[in-house]
Amino acid sequence: MDDLSLERIEISGPTLASLIQRASSSPSDVDGLIFGQIHRIISSNLSDDSPADSLASSSSSDQIVATFTSFICSGKTVSFFDPLGRVDSRRIDSLRVGSPDRLLGWFSARRKTANRPSMRELAVSSSLSSQFHLPIEDSQNPKSTNMASCVFFLLTTPSADQCIHTHEYRSYQFRSTKQRFEPRSVGIVNIGPAFRGHYGSFSPKSGFPPLLCELNSSAMSVDRDEGSLSGKKQAVKDQKEIDALAEGFQVGNLKRLVGAEAANYTGGIEQMYERMLAKIEGLVSDVEKSSARVFEQDKHNRKLRNRIARIER
Amino acid sequence: MAFEGFPPLIADQLHYLLNHSPDSIKIENVWSGNKFNPKILDRFTLVIPYCLETIKWDVIYNSEYTMAPPDFIFGPNDEDFTPCSSITVGTDDSQISSLDKALFEWDNQDSTRLLVLIQGLRDQYVAYQRRRVGQVDDDRVKFEISTVVTRKGIEMQMTSGVDKPEEVKFAVPLVMDLSINKMVVGCPWKHQQKIYLQVVYPILRKYETAPSAPRLRLVSSSDLKALFSVEDVKLPPWIAGMCLAEYLPHLEETLERQILEAVSAIDLRRNFIEALTLFLGRPLEADATFCRKATFLASSGQFTFMVHFFLSTLFPKHQPALVLQSCQHLNQLSVPVKSNILTEYPWSPRWEMGRMAEQLCDFLTNEAVNFKKYCNEALLQH
Known part of the structure; x- marks a missing residue:
């Protein structure tokens, strides 16, 4: 695996915003994992877009760009590594909870500190990039090579309280051959005509939950699923949930939406939607209640931690 | 320096560091990284002497997780200083393992640990600078x-x-x-x-x-x-x-x-001060270790004043500097009136101690009159 140089690190505006929000709402310093993709981009000089887009088209050689698509925040520091900075892959697995996204690197958010990497951050990046890799996606050359999970994103706040300037962020690539960080520019990608160029190579992959809702009508499929009992159970459960939502309105009935019957049937459909809405509202209040309980538990944990640290309030 | 703002266990470590370090380490700045309790301090800058200058390292604890060992941010010119051994490949030494050990077996109840860490890091820093100079x-x-x-x-x-x-x-x-x-x-x-x-x-x-x-x-x-x-x-x-x-x-x-x-x-110097006691009586105050300073009470008729002697390290080659201070005259700010520093009087380093003291006291007898006049004038001015 070569130690290739990244051209830049791209992040969507909402992802960056939510990362900043997560960092600023946490009581103290936090760290977490970054997911995303790495692309090889062969930029051409042909552009039918506005001339303002010249940045992307000026260079002719191929570039490697990392795209930061999502993150998981651990809510504390020293979460998936030990105090020496050695990454523990089991703790990474428990933190990412089966997220199918590829691990691009990690981030550290610390309050009122200098905006350069610390001793431990360097050690963590070194350990992480020696253990985790992800493929470089290349549309021209599908036989892809791997690249280390070498991205490090650092969020800090200035040491003196300021009203306007409240956050700073920097991104780095850890180079394993030199064993050091190299700063990389951060490109913020938003939706809009000015950003059209950025999407040329990007294959959108949403993190939709893997719902196995295949209809268990044929005996063949039952045979196929025999291997994993828990998978089958999950599929049945998912199917039940979906059926419950569309109670009494099987796909077959949809044909009644056209033709003479339709006028009578719309009322029924509306009813179904109302029931669905009521269910969603119920779900919202459940989420709210459970968040409140999570918050209470969090507060209690902090209290216990402070008691251990002998901090009186 | 007050450490009240720190969580007690961190304060203990800090106290131990400052009191037991062989180098005179100082703390320059303390602050908090906590959102909800900004009164709980958890980060500070250490000023560590190195190569007759100082280096500044930021020590970052997490007040929410005080059990964890601190992290360090080194100076902006030392970005190649990577003391954690998981990244320094191919270096031996027992120092590395002691540093690693201190980090890995971190015990926040043990107040000596921060000192061990800082010393381990400083040793690594010495080796790092030596490598740089060697290149x-x-x-x-x-x-x-x-x-x-x-x-x-x-x-x-x-x-x-x-x-x-x-x-x-x-x-x-x-x-x-x-x-x-x-x-x-x-x-x-x-x-x-x-x-x-x-x-x-x-x-x-x-x-x-x-x-x-x-x-x-x-x-x-x-x-x-x-x-x-x-x-x-x-x-x-x-x-x-x-x-x-x-x-x-x-x-x-x-x-x-x-x-x-x-x-x-x-x-x-001690002999000299002892010789002075024959003429001026016991000193009010004297530096007993290095004998660089002594203060005697003297009088000239009704006028009582103090004589401060300042002895240089080059005594007796350099004669003592004297300052007279009145016990009876206060200036406008209620501060006792003092003379200028007196260094011009008969002196020879070749004299015996007794002679030196005697000559000095003769000079003082004459100077007391001048000083009294000076004090009275100072009073009259306001």
Whole structure:
């Protein structure tokens, strides 16, 4: 695996915003994992877009760009590594909870500190990039090579309280051959005509939950699923949930939406939607209640931690 | 410095560090990274002496998770300093393992751990700077390193800036065998007193042919001034083509002799103060360790005043400086009226102690009249 140089690190505006929000709402310093993709981009000089887009088209050689698509925040520091900075892959697995996204690197958010990497951050990046890799996606050359999970994103706040300037962020690539960080520019990608160029190579992959809702009508499929009992159970459960939502309105009935019957049937459909809405509202209040309980538990944990640290309030 | 703002266990570690470190480490800045309780401090800047200058390291604890060991942010010019051994590949040494051990087996109840960490890091820093200096492409510096490599405790530093020429600095501890602390009776010093020679080599530029002489300077720990001032030492000249290994033995010999003289000078000063008591009575106050200061009460008729004696380390070659202070006159700000520093009076270093004291008291008798007049005038002015 070569130690290739990244051209830049791209992040969507909402992802960056939510990362900043997560960092600023946490009581103290936090760290977490970054997911995303790495692309090889062969930029051409042909552009039918506005001339303002010249940045992307000026260079002719191929570039490697990392795209930061999502993150998981651990809510504390020293979460998936030990105090020496050695990454523990089991703790990474428990933190990412089966997220199918590829691990691009990690981030550290610390309050009122200098905006350069610390001793431990360097050690963590070194350990992480020696253990985790992800493929470089290349549309021209599908036989892809791997690249280390070498991205490090650092969020800090200035040491003196300021009203306007409240956050700073920097991104780095850890180079394993030199064993050091190299700063990389951060490109913020938003939706809009000015950003059209950025999407040329990007294959959108949403993190939709893997719902196995295949209809268990044929005996063949039952045979196929025999291997994993828990998978089958999950599929049945998912199917039940979906059926419950569309109670009494099987796909077959949809044909009644056209033709003479339709006028009578719309009322029924509306009813179904109302029931669905009521269910969603119920779900919202459940989420709210459970968040409140999570918050209470969090507060209690902090209290216990402070008691251990002998901090009186 | 107050540590009330720190969680108690961190405060303990900090106290231990400041009180037990062999180098006089200082804390420059303390602050909090906590959103909800900004009164709980959990980060600070340490100012650590290195190579006769200081380095600043930010120590970052997490007040929400005080059990975890701190993280460190080093200076902006030291981005290649990577002391965690998981990344320093191929270096041996027991220091690394002690640092790793301190981090890995971190115990926040043990107040000594922060000191162990800082010392481990500082040792690594010494090795790091030495590596940097070793990489400098300069024949003289390479040669100097090879000749002084056996001397213990040498610290090196590479300095370069945008507008400054590149330089290599050495801090060479001198007369290590001489324990100055033990030579002083009733020694008040917490830290071992040391004298260093600072050697600054300008790095040869391409167009220069012969290396210029290094800049030399003696530096001592600040407390040593009470006994011995390195500024009074005349450095032997650096002859062209000389190297440090040739220069040091001669310098150390001179220094050793002068330190012994300085220690025996304490007794001379003590004898002098004792001689003064025959004329002025017991001193009100006197520096019993180094005998650099003594204050006596004197009178001239009704007029009572204090005499402060300041004795230099070069006594008796340099005569004592006197300041008279009235016990009866206060100025506008309710501060006792004082004379200027008096150094002009009959004196010979060749006199015996008794004669010195006698001559001085004669001078005081005359000067008391002048001083009384001066005090009265000072009062009349307002």
